[in-house]
Structure formats: structure tokens, C-alpha cells
Amino acid sequence: EMAEKAGFEHFMLKEIFEQPRVLRDAIHGNAKVIGDVAREIADYEKIFIVAMGTSYHAGLVGKYLLQRLAKKVPIVEDASEFRYEFEDLIDENSLVIAITQSGETADTLAAMKLAKRKGAKVLAIVNVVGSMATRIADLTLYTHAGPEIGVAATKTYTTQLAVLTMLAIELARTLGTADEEYLKELEENLRRVPDLIEDILNLNEPLRELAEGLKDRENFFYIGRGIGVPTALEGALKLKEISYIHAEGLSAGELKHGPLALIEDGVPVVAIAPKGRTFDKMLGNIEEAKARGAHIIALGSSERLREVSDAFIEMPDLDEILTPIPYIVPLQLLAYHLAVLRGNDPDKPRNLAKSVTVE
Ligand code: G6P
Numbered sequence: 001e002m003a004e005k006a007g008f009e010h011f012m013l014k015e016i017f018e019q020p021r022v023l024r025d026a027i028h029g030n031a032k033v034i035g036d037v038a039r040e041i042a043d044y045e046k047i048f049i050v051a052m053g054t055s056y057h058a059g060l061v062g063k064y065l066l067q068r069l070a071k072k073v074p075i076v077e078d079a080s081e082f083r084y085e086f087e088d089l090i091d092e093n094s095l096v097i098a099i100t101q102s103g104e105t106a107d108t109l110a111a112m113k114l115a116k117r118k119g120a121k122v123l124a125i126v127n128v129v130g131s132m133a134t135r136i137a138d139l140t141l142y143t144h145a146g147p148e149i150g151v152a153a154t155k156t157y158t159t160q161l162a163v164l165t166m167l168a169i170e171l172a173r174t175l176g177t178a179d180e181e182y183l184k185e186l187e188e189n190l191r192r193v194p195d196l197i198e199d200i201l202n203l204n205e206p207l208r209e210l211a212e213g214l215k216d217r218e219n220f221f222y223i224g225r226g227i228g229v230p231t232a233l234e235g236a237l238k239l240k241e242i243s244y245i246h247a248e249g250l251s252a253g254e255l256k257h258g259p260l261a262l263i264e265d266g267v268p269v270v271a272i273a274p275k276g277r278t279f280d281k282m283l284g285n286i287e288e289a290k291a292r293g294a295h296i297i298a299l300g301s302s303e304r305l306r307e308v309s310d311a312f313i314e315m316p317d318l319d320e321i322l323t324p325i326p327y328i329v330p331l332q333l334l335a336y337h338l339a340v341l342r343g344n345d346p347d348k349p350r351n352l353a354k355s356v357t358v359e
Contacts (some may be wrong), residue, residue, distance in 0.1 A: 010150065010336070010345070010346050010347050011148075011149035011150040011347045012154060012242070012332075012336055012347055013346075015148055015150050015154045015155045016154050016201070016336065017201055018145075018146070018155050019158050019197050019201075019329065020194040020195065020198045020201075022143075022144060022158075022159055023158060023162055023193060023197065023325070025144040025145075025146075026143055026144045026159040026162045026163060027162055027190065027191060028144075030142070030144075030162075030166055031166075033141065034141070034167060035170055037123065037139055037167065038170035038171045038173070038174050039174055041121065041123060041171070042175055044093070044094065044095035044121065045072070045093070046090075046091075046094040047066070047072055047075070048086065048090070048095070048120075049063060049074050049075070049076040049097045049098075049099065050076075050078070050097070050108060050111040050112070050115075051076075051078070051079060051098065052078055052080065052105050052107055052108055052356070053153065053356075054152075054153035054157045054234060055099040055100050055101055055108070055156075055157075056076070056078050056079075057230045057233050057234040057237065058099050058157055058160035058161055058164060058230075059076045059097070059099050060076050060229070060233065061227060061230045061231075061324045062097070062164040064226060064227040064321075065165055065168035066171065068321060069168040069171065069172040070168055070171035070172045070177050070178075071175070072171070074097070077111075078107075079098070079107040079108040079110065079111040080107040080359070082111045082114075083107060083110045083111045086114075087114060090115055090118040091118055091119060091120065092119035092120065094115065094118070094120035094121070095122075096111070096115035096120050096121070096123070097125065098111065098112045098122060098123070098124045099125045099160055099164075100124065100125075100127075100131075100133050101126070101143070101148065101153055101156040101160075101355075102128050102355040103127070103128045103132055103134055104132055104133070104355050105355060105356055105357070106358055107356075107359060108133065110359070112137065113136060116136060121138055122136065122137045122138050122139070123138065123140070123141070124136070124137035124139070124140045124141070125141050125143065125160055125163050125164070126140055126142060126143065127142065127143045127144075127145050127148070127156045127159070127160075129142065141163050142163075143160055143162075143163055145159040148354075149347065151241070151347065151348060151353065151354045152238055152241045152242050152332075152346065152349065154332050157234065158197075158328060158329070161325045162193075162325060165190055165322065165325075166190070169186055169187060185319075186321060186322065189318060190322060193326060196316040196318070197325070197326055199316070200316075203313065203330055203333070204333055207313075207330055207333045207334050207337060208333075210297070210311055210337075211334055211337035211341055212337075214268055217266070217267070218245060218246060219245070219246050219247070219267055220236065220245055220246070220248070220267075220268045220269075220270065221250070221255075221259060221262075221268070221270070221289075221294075222236040222239075222247060222248070222249040222250070222270045222272070223249075223252040223255060223270070223272065223282075223285060223289075224249070224251065224252060224271075224272035224273075225253065225272075225277075225278040225281060225282055225285075226276065226277060227321065228272035228274060228320075228323065228327070229249075229250075230324065231272045231323075231327050231328055232249035232250060232251070232270070232272050233249035233250075234249070234328055234331070235247075235249060235272070235328065235331035235335070236248055236249035237249070238332055238335035239334070239335045241335070241349050241352060242335055242344060242346040242349050243335055243338040243339040243342055244344065244350070245338065245342075252271070252281070253281070253285070255288065255289065260289070263289055263292040263293065264292065265293035266294075267293070267294050267295065268297055269289045269295065269296055269297070270334075271285070271286050271296060271297070271298045271299065271305075272299050272323075272327055273286070273302070273305050274299075274300055274315065274318070274320050274323040274327065275300070275320070276320035276323075277320065279300075283304065283305070286298065286305075286308055286309070287308065295310050296308065296311070297310065297311045298311070298312055298313065299315050299327055299330060299331075300312075300313075300314075301314065301315050301317040301318075
């Protein structure tokens with residue numbers, strides 16, 4: 001097992017550090033096939049994205065990508081809900097995109113089977129080659145992340161995001177819903193993301209130190225806006241899964257509608273704040289939380305953000321559309337270090353399984 005961990009203390013840490021390499025594999029491995037898949041699904045207007053857990057969060061990012069680039073409005077449902085609520089709504093004009101690392105999650109497979117029975121087209125985004133999901137689906141895109149041993153998904157999430165980004169770009173190209181020049185620029189910058197993540201991984205030690213100061217906190221809030229909302233949800237999920245700290249991820253705009261009542265002196269609020277459409281609004285939300293004593297941990301690339309935060313995690317300056325991939329990496333590391341500092345085994349969190357094959 002020591003050899004398999006390649007010198008890392010845990011599989012999770014090894015898998016976090018593998019992200020630059022597997023992202024290159026995911027991008028390279030899909031470059032040739034993505035165009036055909038995009039053309040096959042381009043005409044569908046009724047689009048459902050189904051998944052569970054971290055894959056569900058990838059689905060939420062997928063929704064923003066499809067909205068912004070391909071002008072499609074997909075419905076994202078967790079598969080355990082979809083299978084019981086959408087039966088009457090799916091038909092042969094529907095496209096169901098299932099996202100599943102293992103390709104064996106019971107609820108996701110059931111949702112896919114339902115979609116097939118109703119005559120829908122089913123596209124699966126899967127990591128495990130030859131898994132059940134790939135046998136049910138009409139079309140499969142692989143994430144090329146290699147085996148993931150840690151129960152908490154890391155590299156399989158960022159590779160799912162890479163595939164979804166490529167798919168949204170190709171759909172936009174096929175449908176003519178975005179400028180070709182802009183799409184080219186996005187593709188070029190997506191190819192740079194693995195290198196940018198190498199730089200982010202250099203923050204491992206500062207993030208461990210940050211975790212030292214936070215390890216006795218029992219409540220965390222993660223806030224984002226737009227395409228940053230799923231990052232907030234996924235950051236909170238990572239923390240819950242392995243550190244057993246209660247964490248809530250939400251849209252920053254929702255803060256005032258309840259959760260703000262829980263903010264008091266020293267409560268950590270992690271703000272996902274890339275430059276973009278709603279950056280100024282996010283600064284306002286940060287100020288609101290700060291005024292109630294929140295300890296602000298901000299991820300972004302702006303000097304103004306650095307000034308208002310108690311801890312600033314500097315991120316590459318990227319088009320908002322591409323930020324979900326790099327922005328989750330420090331949050332994976334933060335959750336990892338908090339888990340280890342609290343004496344937990346991040347690879348084998350209590351009560352959880354890598355793949356949930358029963359309902
Ligand atoms: C389990 C795992 C999660 C994973 C989810 C969905 O709960 O612990 O990490 O995100 O299942 O798994 P899938 O293989 O369908 O992506």
C-alpha cells in the first residue's frame with residue numbers, strides 16, 4: 001500500500017496531486033470524440049442532468065456551462081429524486097446526461113434505465129471503463145482520471161468538469177451560440193488549467209497552516225455566486241465527508257435569508273469570489289458576514305478581495321467559466337488537512353462508501 005501511495009501519506013492527497021496529469025489526460029482523451037457527441041445531442045431542448053454526491057455538483061457546474069455557452073436550460077436533479085419525480089416528463093425528445101465516477105451508483109443507474117425505457121437519449125460521463133452506466137448509455141464520455149481510492153472524490157470531479165466544459169464549448173460551436181474566437185480562447189485557457197493547478201498545489205503547506213488555526217471550529221459556511229455556487233457546495237461536502245465538521249454551501253445571496261443568523265465571532269466563511277459578473281455583489285456579501293464577526297477565507301484574484309479577507313487564497317485570473325476546476329483544489333486540500341489534524345483517516349470516512357450500489 002505504501003508503494004501505491006507513491007510517498008503520499010494518504011490516497012486522497014496523492015489523488016489531489018494527480019490532478020494536473022489526469023486533467024491533461026481528460027482533455028487530450030476527449031479532444032477527438034467530443035465533436036461527434038456534441039453534434040449528436042445538439043438538437044435536444046429538454047435536457048436533464050442526473051447524478052449523486054460530488055458528481056451531482058459537477059452536474060450543477062454543467063448546468064451553468066450549458067446555459068452560458070450553449071444557451072440551453074437543463075434541469076439538474078439528484079438521481080434519487082429524478083427516478084421518482086420525472087417519469088411522466090421524460091420522452092423521446094429528452095436528453096438525459098448521467099454523471100457517475102463509478103458507473104455503479106444505484107440511483108443513477110435507475111434514473112438512466114428509466115430514461116431509456118421512456119425513449120430518451122442517454123449520455124453518460126463516467127470514469128470506470130466498462131462499468132454498468134456505460135452499458136446502459138447510448139453515448140459515453142470518459143473522464144480518464146484513473147482509479148480513485150479515496151472515498152472523497154477529488155480528481156474524478158475536476159476531470160468531470162473538464163469534460164463538461166469541453167462539451168459545452170463544442171455545443172456552442174455546433175449551435176453557433178458563442179463567438180468562435182471566444183470559444184478558441186476558452187479552449188486554450190482550459191489547456192492551461194493543469195499547469196495553473198500545479199501552482200495551486202504549491203499552496204499545500206500554507207493551507208495546512210491555515211487548517212491548524214481552524215481545526216477546532218464546528219461550523220463552516222461556503223458561499224459562491226453563479227458558477228461558483230457548486231464550488232461552495234462541493235467545498236462544504238468535502239469538509240463534511242472527511243473532517244466531520246458541519247458545513248453549509250450556499251449562494252451568497254441566500255446568506256441574508258437565514259444562515260446569517262448563525263454567523264458570530266470567528267465562524268469561518270469561505271468565499272468563492274472570482275472576478276466576473278457578480279464580483280461586486282460578492283464583496284457586499286463578504287462585508288455583511290464580516291460585520292457579524294465572520295472569519296473570511298477568500299478565494300480569488302483581486303486585490304480588493306485580499307484587503308477584505310482574513311485569509312486570502314490567491315487563484316489564477318481566469319474567465320469565470322473556467323474557475324470551478326482550479327478553485328476546488330485548495331478546498332480539497334483544506335478539507336484534507338482539517339481531517340488529518342482532527343485525527344481522521346481521510347481515505348476511509350466513517351459511514352460512507354466509495355460507491356453506493358444500494359438505494
Ligand atoms: C458516493 C461517494 C461520493 C460520490 C457518490 C456518487 O457517495 O462517496 O464520493 O460522489 O457516491 O458516486 P458516482 O460513482 O456515481 O460518481
